[in-house]
Amino acid sequence: MNAAAEPVIVVDSLTRTFHTGRGRTVTALDHVSVTVEAGTCLAVVGESGSGKTTLARIIVGLERADGGTVTLAGRVVAAKARRHELRRRAQQIQMVFQDPQSSLNRRLPVSTAVDEVLRAHSRLGARARRERCAALFEQVGLEPRHLTARPDELSGGQRQRVAIARALAADPAVIVLDESVAALDVTVQAQILQLLAELRAEKGLTYLFITHDLSVVQQIADHVVVMRRGVIVERGTTEEVLGNPQHPYTQLLLECAPRPGWKPQRGMIRALREEIAS
Amino acid sequence: MSAHILPTHTRPAGTPLARFFVALYERMGVLGLIAIAIVLVAVLGAVLAPVIAPYDPTVGSVTQRYSGMSAAHLFGTDQAGRDIFSRLLWGARSSLTGPLIVVGVTAVFGTLIALVSVWWGGLVDALLSRLLDLLFAFPNLLLAVLAIAVFGPSITTAALALSIAYIPYTARVIRSTALRERNLPYVQSPQLQGISGAVITVRHLLPNIAPLIVTGATINFGFAMIELAALSFLGLGVQPPAADWGLMVSNGQQSLLKGYPAESLLAGLCIVLTVASLGYIGEKLGGRAAAGRKA
Numbered sequence: 001m002n003a004a005a006e007p008v009i010v011v012d013s014l015t016r017t018f019h020t021g022r023g024r025t026v027t028a029l030d031h032v033s034v035t036v037e038a039g040t041c042l043a044v045v046g047e048s049g050s051g052k053t054t055l056a057r058i059i060v061g062l063e064r065a066d067g068g069t070v071t072l073a074g075r076v077v078a079a080k081a082r083r084h085e086l087r088r089r090a091q092q093i094q095m096v097f098q099d100p101q102s103s104l105n106r107r108l109p110v111s112t113a114v115d116e117v118l119r120a121h122s123r124l125g126a127r128a129r130r131e132r133c134a135a136l137f138e139q140v141g142l143e144p145r146h147l148t149a150r151p152d153e154l155s156g157g158q159r160q161r162v163a164i165a166r167a168l169a170a171d172p173a174v175i176v177l178d179e180s181v182a183a184l185d186v187t188v189q190a191q192i193l194q195l196l197a198e199l200r201a202e203k204g205l206t207y208l209f210i211t212h213d214l215s216v217v218q219q220i221a222d223h224v225v226v227m228r229r230g231v232i233v234e235r236g237t238t239e240e241v242l243g244n245p246q247h248p249y250t251q252l253l254l255e256c257a258p259r260p261g262w263k264p265q266r267g268m269i270r271a272l273r274e275e276i277a278s
Numbered sequence: 279m280s281a282h283i284l285p286t287h288t289r290p291a292g293t294p295l296a297r298f299f300v301a302l303y304e305r306m307g308v309l310g311l312i313a314i315a316i317v318l319v320a321v322l323g324a325v326l327a328p329v330i331a332p333y334d335p336t337v338g339s340v341t342q343r344y345s346g347m348s349a350a351h352l353f354g355t356d357q358a359g360r361d362i363f364s365r366l367l368w369g370a371r372s373s374l375t376g377p378l379i380v381v382g383v384t385a386v387f388g389t390l391i392a393l394v395s396v397w398w399g400g401l402v403d404a405l406l407s408r409l410l411d412l413l414f415a416f417p418n419l420l421l422a423v424l425a426i427a428v429f430g431p432s433i434t435t436a437a438l439a440l441s442i443a444y445i446p447y448t449a450r451v452i453r454s455t456a457l458r459e460r461n462l463p464y465v466q467s468p469q470l471q472g473i474s475g476a477v478i479t480v481r482h483l484l485p486n487i488a489p490l491i492v493t494g495a496t497i498n499f500g501f502a503m504i505e506l507a508a509l510s511f512l513g514l515g516v517q518p519p520a521a522d523w524g525l526m527v528s529n530g531q532q533s534l535l536k537g538y539p540a541e542s543l544l545a546g547l548c549i550v551l552t553v554a555s556l557g558y559i560g561e562k563l564g565g566r567a568a569a570g571r572k573a
Contacts, residue, residue, distance in 0.1 A: 060470055087472030095470055097463035105464045107485045113464075116481070117471045163467070170471060 008174055008206050009036040009059060009093075014068035016054055016230075028054040030230040031068065036223075038173070041200065041207035043221035043238070045214065045253065051230040056178045056210045060095045061086070073173065091121060094167035098179035100159035104151040110162045111137070111147040117169035136165040141195055157188035164195065174206045181216060193219050214257045218242060226250045310562050313555035320552050324370035333361035335368035335521040344538050356526075356541045357533050358519075365541075366548060369521035373503065373549070376437045376515070380502035381495040383441035388448030389491055393483065395449075396456040397475045407453075410446040418443035418505060426514045433506070433522075436515040440502055448494055455487050489563065496560030500553035507549055523549050 011034040018026045028051040036042045044052045057063035059070050064079035071077070072092055081089070097103045104113055111133045118129045134144055140161040151159055160180060167175050177196070181189040197220060199205060209221060217224055217238060224241040226234040226249065234247040245251045252273065303311060323330075332352075338359035345355045353362040391410070395403045416424075418440060425439030426432075459465060460483065468478045507524025509515035516522035518529070523545040530542030 062466055062470065083472060083474065090470060090472040095467070097467065099463065103463035103467060105482045105486065108481075113467070116468060116473060120471055120473050163463075166467065 006038045007035045008038040008073055009034070009208065010069075010071040011035070011055070011059065012069050012071070014055065014058060014070065015066045016051075016058065016063070017066055027051075027230045029058070029065070029068075032227070032230070032232055033068075034225055034232070034235075036174070036206060036208055038206050039200075039204050040222045041209055041220055042223045042225060043209045043211055043217040044225050044227060045211060045217055046227035047212060047253070049229070050227040052210045052227050053178055055227070056095070056176050056208065059208065060093055060176055061089060062095075087121065090117075090172070091170050092172055093174040093176065094170065094172040095176040095178060096160070096163050096167050096180040099183055100156045100163060101151075101183075103163045104159055106151045108150075109148045110151055110154065110159070113162060113166045114169050117166055121170045132169075133165075136168055137162075139168065139199070140165045141191075155188075156184050157192060160184060160188075160192055161195070164192075164199070168199070168203075172205075174208065176208045176210070178210045179212070180209075182211065182213065189216070190219075196220060214242065214253060226253070306559070306562050309558060313558040316551050316555040317559070320370050320374060320548070323367045324374050327364075327367040327371060331361075331364035331367045333364040335360060335365045336519040344533070344536075347540075353544055354538075354540045356529065357536075357538070362526075362541055362544060365521040365526060366523070366544060369523045369526055369545065370548070372433050372510075372516045372520065373507065373523040373552075376433050376506040377499045377502035379434070379437040380441045380444060380506070381499045383438065384444040384448050384498060385491055385495045387441075388445050388494075389452055389484075389487075391445065391449040392452035392456055393479050395453055396460050396483075397479050406449075410449055413442065413446045416443065419508065422505070422509055423514060426509070431514045431517060433510075433516045436506055436509045437502075440505055440509075444498055444502065448491075448498065451494055452487060452491060455490050456483055459483055459486055493560050493564035496556050496563060500556045500560075503549060503553050503556075 011032060014029050014032045016027075016029040018028055020026055026049075030051075032051070032055060034042070034044075034055075044055060046052045054063060058065045058079075059072075059077065061077050061079050061081065069076055072089065075089075075092075077089065078085075104110055114133045114136055115129055118124055118132055122129075122132075124132060133147060137144065137147060142158060142161050142165070146154065146158065146162075151162075154162070160183075163180075164175075181192050184192060193216065196207070200207060207220070209216070211217060221238045224234075224236060224238050225232050226241065226247065228249045234241060234245065234250045241250060242254065245254055302314070306314065327335075338355070340359055342351070342355050342359040343357055345351050345359075347354050351361050351363065353366070355361055356365070391406055395406045421443040422436050422439040425442075426435055429435045465478060465482050468482065469475075506515055507522075507527065510522045510524030511528040513528075516525050518525060526545035527542050527549070530539070530545065533539070534542050
């Protein structure tokens with residue numbers, strides 16, 4: 001990967017609190033700071049509600065932060081921005097969502113999802129855009145006949161490939177993958193992870209991979225950040241964190257991950273829970 | 279719709295036509311087909327009234343008062359000796375165009391308000407929502423009566439006033455669905471691409487909530503028809519001697535008491551059948567839309 005190790009995303013002391021009604025609040029992010037170096041893959045791990053998706057959404061600018069800053073390739077990301085700023089950002093960072101079902105407009109052929117990106121970011125004519133669409137589809141392992149298909153005619157894995165093609169269309173340097181393989185079954189998951197690894201090697205992409213699945217982390221990430229209740233509890237390289245977890249929560253996550261010969265151990269999990277609580 | 283189906287009666291059923299009917303049957307069921315047929319008959323009656331109505335709907339004959347059903351007068355005549363069948367045909371015009379204005383205006387403005395509200399959110403949404411709350415506070419008919427008191431009784435005034443009264447309902451339903459759709463990735467992804475809100479709204483959001491708009495319009499049509507008929511019944515909508523189903527129900531009151539129920543009953547039947555049919559079609563369409571969302 002890139003030896004220069006230049007930080008492409010710098011998240012500094014990001015804070016976000018949600019008001020859930022009746023005066024109750026949930027702190028999704030509590031002074032979270034993360035740095036992602038160019039060409040690397042950072043996995044953000046945590047259980048549901050740990051704030052990892054909120055982090056991803058703020059980084060791409062879909063959500064505002066209450067405090068702290070996100071700097072993307074030297075420019076501050078704001079949720080409210082002017083059109084040209086949004087377009088510039090779109091050429092820097094893209095996102096692949098979790099649910100392949102809802103990530104495409106089911107009333108349009110899937111290639112329009114890619115085509116409209118090309119139309120927004122290039123001066124290509126209709127014919128050149130069609131060729132570029134076909135090339136992108138090929139790059140993500142889809143066939144030309146898929147171009148005119150509706151989302152309903154494709155499998156979950158194929159739809160996710162279209163979503164990846166759409167993310168690549170504006171040629172961004174960073175792709176945020178928000179649980180992008182979580183809705184797929186294991187074999188399809190492996191294929192998509194393989195595709196992502198190839199694309200990364202080919203284009204020198206930077207990934208921010210949001211996931212709850214430690215086996216996925218193992219397969220794709222260089223660095224890992226473990227989040228719990230809006231706070232980063234552990235960080236390090238993938239080998240360090242998965243091989244020698246320091247924080248009891250990380251140990252718990254690893255303990256809960258199914259593997260050969262694994263049996264649920266109630267006593268163990270309770271003991272770890274108590275240890276975290278104290 | 280009528281123009282599309284009209285030639286089918288003269289042409290032998292070809293393959294595409296047969297397929298069309300099979301598809302229609304599969305979608306709507308037997309009752310749905312009957313409902314569609316009833317609506318079509320009403321529409322055809324209204325469109326072809328000048329051709330098929332045997333008499334002038336507004337001119338009666340004193341010697342022909344309360345004549346019963348006969349070859350000359352299919353459904354008999356009313357207290358002024360006017361042909362009830364002709365009046366029903368002509369009455370279909372105002373009885374159908376009134377609600378059409380209402381659902382048209384309501385769908386356009388309701389959708390517009392809902393989409394603007396959902397896309398911009400924040401202050402715009404808050405302001406528009408409060409405006410709708412304000413409109414909600416007025417009972418539909420009261421608003422219509424108020425408008426008629428100011429602008430004078432006419433079917434257009436009544437229909438427009440009713441449209442304004444209906445907008446909040448439509449806007450609110452569309453808003454809640456559009457709000458849910460807005461947060462789905464197929465809308466947020468183009469947003470991340472820096473594509474403009476107007477383009478995303480028209481290209482992605484609108485087509486996906488269109489079934490809801492159509493369903494809402496179909497069901498509103500029935501409500502509007504009943505309320506406009508009520509206004510005409512009260513003398514605030516269509517003005518006599520023009521023919522209108524609501525007006526006919528009201529006119530027929532005295533005849534009803536004298537033992538000649540044909541006018542009120544038939545006009546009432548027309549209203550009930552049309553409203554029920556449209557309601558059923560709307561529900562079928564809505565069920566389909568809901569099912570489509572799930573799949």
